[in-house]
Amino acid sequence: MGKPSHQRRLADTEAQAVAKSLRISPQKLNLVAGLIRGKKVEQALAELEFSEKRIAGDVRKCVMSAVANAENNHSLDVNDLVVAEAYVGKNLIMKRFHARGRGRGAAILKPFSQLTVVVRQVEEEKTEKKTKKSAAKSGEGKAAPAKAKAKSKEAK
Numbered sequence: 001m002g003k004p005s006h007q008r009r010l011a012d013t014e015a016q017a018v019a020k021s022l023r024i025s026p027q028k029l030n031l032v033a034g035l036i037r038g039k040k041v042e043q044a045l046a047e048l049e050f051s052e053k054r055i056a057g058d059v060r061k062c063v064m065s066a067v068a069n070a071e072n073n074h075s076l077d078v079n080d081l082v083v084a085e086a087y088v089g090k091n092l093i094m095k096r097f098h099a100r101g102r103g104r105g106a107a108i109l110k111p112f113s114q115l116t117v118v119v120r121q122v123e124e125e126k127t128e129k130k131t132k133k134s135a136a137k138s139g140e141g142k143a144a145p146a147k148a149k150a151k152s153k154e155a156k
Contacts, residue, residue: 012051013121014084015070016123024055026088026113028055032059041067041080041119046152059115062121066117076121086108088113 006138010016022029032053036044041063048060062082070076091112 010118011120012074013053013076014075014118015066015074016116016118017062017066017069018116019058019065020114021091022055022058022108022113022115024113025111026090028053029055029059029113030088030114033088036063036083036117037086041078041083041084042085058066059117062115062117063119066119070121076119080120080121080123082122083117085116085118089116090114101131 029070032048032051032055035047035051036059037046044063046054048063066083067078067081070081071078080101089113093112094110096108096110100106
């Protein structure tokens with residue numbers, strides 16, 4: 001008789017939290033969200049803790065909420081979580097009026113935003129870093145083109 005349950009939009013290794021009606025413009029909020037994208041959760045929380053932006057406290061709350069959702073609702077390991085996505089959306093805009101000279105008025109726009117943070121459990125990250133380091137040591141990096149140029153000069 002009840003409503004049919006909808007499918008989960010996120011993967012089994014992901015959890016999200018949404019902070020709605022944040023009193024800041026989306027452009028300013030996106031600057032703070034850009035600080036934490038792709039970082040491990042503990043590093044992201046540390047950066048938000050010491051950020052001088054006013055909204056950093058609310059973003060930190062949202063990240064902590066996403067971590068709590070991952071731990072309690074989806075049984076994910078907190079130590080392996082990475083901020084996979086942090087995106088910003090527009091919300092309502094309060095329109096206000098400021099009296100100006102000669103009977104005119106000026107519009108004042110007070111925008112609101114919403115922030116969505118998705119955390120993902122990642123374990124393969126350690127093995128990927130090891131393969132990248134071994135590839136760099138084998139000479140597949142920037143040094144290979146320089147060696148080819150040196151050999152071509154010697155041949156001439």
